[in-house]
Amino acid sequence: MSKQAILNTVAQPYLKTDLPKIWPGDTVKASVKVREGGKERIQLFEGTVIAIKNGGIAETITLRKISNSVGVERTFPLHSPNVAKFEVTRRGRVRRAKLYYLRDKVGKDARIREKR
Numbered sequence: 625m626s627k628q629a630i631l632n633t634v635a636q637p638y639l640k641t642d643l644p645k646i647w648p649g650d651t652v653k654a655s656v657k658v659r660e661g662g663k664e665r666i667q668l669f670e671g672t673v674i675a676i677k678n679g680g681i682a683e684t685i686t687l688r689k690i691s692n693s694v695g696v697e698r699t700f701p702l703h704s705p706n707v708a709k710f711e712v713t714r715r716g717r718v719r720r721a722k723l724y725y726l727r728d729k730v731g732k733d734a735r736i737r738e739k740r
Contacts, residue, residue, distance in 0.1 A: 635681035649716025655708040715739040
C-alpha cells in the first residue's frame with residue numbers, strides 16, 4: 625500500500641459527506657462554531673469564494689467579503705468540525721480558478737456575473 629492510500633484510509637471517517645458543490649465565484653455562507661467563555665455559538669461569514677486549495681481532508685476555501693469598507697478574507701477547512709455548514713447563496717460565472725484580482729477591485733468593479 626502506498627503512503628497516499630494509507631493517508632486516505634485514515635482520513636476517510638473524518639470527511640464530511642453533506643457538503644454542497646462549491647466553485648470559485650460562488651457566494652457562500654459559512655457557519656462557524658465560536659467558543660466564548662464556556663459557551664458556544666454559531667457565527668455566519670458570507671463572502672465570495674476566491675480560492676479552493678488542496679483536496680481530501682486538507683481541502684480549504686478562501687472567502688472574501690467587504691466589511692465596513694475594508695476587505696476581509698478568511699480561509700476555512702472544508703472538513704473541519706469547527707465549521708457547522710456551508711450554504712451556497714448564488715453561483716458565480718468566472719473563467720479562472722483563483723480570483724485574487726478581486727482584491728484590487730472596489731464597488732461595482734468587484735461584481736461577478738451570476739450563472740443562469
